[in-house]
Amino acid sequence: MRKKASAWLAxxxxxxxxxxxxxxxxxxxxxxxxxxxxxxxxxxxFSWWTGAGEEDGLKALIKLFQEKHPxxxxxxxxxxxxxGTNAKAVLASRMQGDDPPSTFQVHGGxxxxxxxxxxxxxxxxxxxxxxxxxxxxxxxxxxDMVSKDGxxxxxxxxxxxxxVLWYNKKVFADNGLQPPKTFDEFFEVADQLKxxxxxxxxxxxxxxxxATHLFETVLLGTLGTDNYQKLWNGELSFDAPQVKQAVExxxxxxxxxxxxxxxxxxxxxxxxxAEGKAAMYVxxxxxxxxxxxxxxxxxxxxxxxxxxxxxxxxFMVITDTFGLPKGVKNPDDVKKFLxxxxxxxGQDAFNPLKGSIPARIDxxxxxxxxxxxxxxxxxxxxxxxxxxAHGSAAAEGFVTKVNQAINIFVTQKDVxxxxxxxxxxxxxxxx
Ligand code: GAL
Numbered sequence: 001m002r003k004k005a006s007a008w009l010a011x012x013x014x015x016x017x018x019x020x021x022x023x024x025x026x027x028x029x030x031x032x033x034x035x036x037x038x039x040x041x042x043x044x045x046f047s048w049w050t051g052a053g054e055e056d057g058l059k060a061l062i063k064l065f066q067e068k069h070p071x072x073x074x075x076x077x078x079x080x081x082x083x084g085t086n087a088k089a090v091l092a093s094r095m096q097g098d099d100p101p102s103t104f105q106v107h108g109g110x111x112x113x114x115x116x117x118x119x120x121x122x123x124x125x126x127x128x129x130x131x132x133x134x135x136x137x138x139x140x141x142x143x144d145m146v147s148k149d150g151x152x153x154x155x156x157x158x159x160x161x162x163x164v165l166w167y168n169k170k171v172f173a174d175n176g177l178q179p180p181k182t183f184d185e186f187f188e189v190a191d192q193l194k195x196x197x198x199x200x201x202x203x204x205x206x207x208x209x210x211a212t213h214l215f216e217t218v219l220l221g222t223l224g225t226d227n228y229q230k231l232w233n234g235e236l237s238f239d240a241p242q243v244k245q246a247v248e249x250x251x252x253x254x255x256x257x258x259x260x261x262x263x264x265x266x267x268x269x270x271x272x273x274a275e276g277k278a279a280m281y282v283x284x285x286x287x288x289x290x291x292x293x294x295x296x297x298x299x300x301x302x303x304x305x306x307x308x309x310x311x312x313x314x315f316m317v318i319t320d321t322f323g324l325p326k327g328v329k330n331p332d333d334v335k336k337f338l339x340x341x342x343x344x345x346g347q348d349a350f351n352p353l354k355g356s357i358p359a360r361i362d363x364x365x366x367x368x369x370x371x372x373x374x375x376x377x378x379x380x381x382x383x384x385x386x387x388x389a390h391g392s393a394a395a396e397g398f399v400t401k402v403n404q405a406i407n408i409f410v411t412q413k414d415v416x417x418x419x420x421x422x423x424x425x426x427x428x429x430x431x
Contacts, residue, residue: 041330042075043337045322046101048087050080052267053290057354061157064349065340072333077101082266083209083390095121100325102334108145108156108319109392111399116325117148123324124151128335134342137360141384145392146321154323155342158356161375162316162387163217163308166281166291168273169301171198179280179306183221183249186309190256193279200256202278204269208407212389212399214282215250215406221310222246225383231426232386232393238422247415254410261410271295273303282308284318284390288371289355299371315382318390319359401425 049058055078062074079087084105091104095116106112116122129135129152135143138156146154167179175196180186190200205211220228223242230236231243258278261269270287272278274295281287288305291297307314322341324334340346347358348367357368357376365373386392388399405421408414 041333042073042102043330043333044075044077044101045103045337046077046079046087046091047105047320048079048081048084049105050078052294053270053286053355054082056289056293057158057350057352057356060349060353061341061346064346065337068340069333069336072336082207083213085207085209088396095119095325098327100328102328102330103322103324103337105320105322106154107387107391108142108154108321109386110395111391112146112154112321112323113148114395116323117153121326122153123326123331124153125155125324125335125338126152128155128338128342132339132342137362138342139359139361141317142319142359145317145319145386146323154321155338156319156321156359157341157347158320158351158354159359159379160284160286160318160320160354160356160390161378162213162284162318162390163220163311163314164283164285164287164305165308166270166273166283166287167304167306168276168279169304171276171279172304177279179304180309181306181312183218183309187252189279190253194256198276199258199272199278200280201253201258202269202272202281203254203257203261203410204264204266205261205407205410206263206265206268208403208410209389210266210269210283211406211410212403213284213387214253215246216388217282217308217311217316218250218253219243219246220314220316220385221308222249225314225385228385232388234426238426239419243422244415244419247409247418251409251413251415254413267294284316285355285371285375287355289353292355292369293353299369305371313382315379315384316387317384317392318387319392320356398425398428 047058049055062076066074079090081087094100106116142156143152146152146156165179172179175192177189177192180189193200203210203214222245227236227242231238258272266283267290270281270283270290273281274291274297291303292299297303322338324331328334344360344363347360347363351358352367352372357372357379365376388394388402391399402425405418409418
């Protein structure tokens with residue numbers, strides 16, 4: 001797995017270096033900075049985890065931190081909006097204004113490395129990794145995702161799987177249906193559901209990233225892992241016939257969604273499946289956190305899950321990580337928080353509530369439900385692919401353009417126009 005995982009990262013992110021030789025970055029100037037830490041500075045934790053399905057894990061982590069460090073005041077500075085829809089803009093303006101939060105949520109991969117690290121805004125954390133003995137506690141693939149030029153810049157708290165198709169068990173059973181494994185099966189099932197008056201597929205693209213999320217799973221299922229990865233290093237062009245085929249399939253899927261998709265967010269769309277008003281939903285496994293913790297549904301009783309069509313054995317990786325921005329006044333406190341976030345205890349407090357699996361390889365599986373246990377196994381054996389919608393595959397500027405283009409596509413369904421936009425956005429990406 002490690003070899004496979006490193007290979008895709010080398011391809012997708014251009015970081016394949018061996019990290020074992022990294023030296024500690026603790027220096028006298030770092031120590032001096034830390035020594036000058038102001039007493040009473042708040043630990044401001046910036047994320048987009050607010051409200052239903054999002055905040056339970058973070059709250060558990062903060063509670064644990066406060067038990068261990070009652071002297072440090074914590075401010076939960078979360079900004080609502082799925083996938084960082086609003087938080088990322090707030091963060092950008094704060095970073096530009098040299099007013100960074102103490103630590104912030106950032107996806108491993110391009111969002112971190114080509115964004116904040118390339119802009120010189122992050123402190124390396126190699127010393128923390130060595131101090132905490134983490135070098136062999138996270139999968140090499142994940143350490144690569146949070147590293148650039150031999151330095152490590154953030155700590156992964158989790159691994160989310162993006163390519164999951166959730167389905168309402170009762171709706172499927174009542175209609176004598178099996179969850180689809182291929183696109184052909186998906187359309188067969190969808191036609192049968194439609195004939196019965198059930199919305200086959202839920203979508204809530206009030207925030208456009210959800211449609212990009214669906215689209216990237218179709219890309220992965222159509223292209224396969226190798227070709228999907230080639231999109232991100234320019235080896236495969238977005239006007240390749242396979243991409244066109246994926247766009248056509250995506251278009252066809254959009255023929256089966258709920259009419260009010262553009263007024264729903266990801267939780268509202270999940271609710272359609274929870275209530276049996278829609279049968280299927282493609283969403284990352286934060287949806288499981290929402291189903292179980294907020295809607296009190298039972299895994300494998302009320303809802304089931306399978307990989308999205310044609311992606312069995314493939315794992316769309318999303319990892320939420322936190323780092324240490326340059327110029328914060330309380331780096332010691334931030335490192336204490338990061339140390340907890342990267343610990344087994346921290347990860348096992350956060351992930352069972354969030355729906356994700358732990359980023360660490362030595363977490364306690366008994367703390368996770370059936371879905372979590374199976375996902376941990378799947379991650380070990382799967383071909384890994386970086387998510388576009390969630391920041392790993394390409395830089396933020398590209399993701400923004402794709403979100404806009406996909407959003408237009410959902411209503412206009414103009415295949416050539418979407419392909420043209422993808423091609424021109426990708427050309428700019430390479431400059
Ligand atoms: C992703 C993030 C997840 C989850 C989701 C919905 O980008 O990685 O942790 O919060 O957005 O907001």
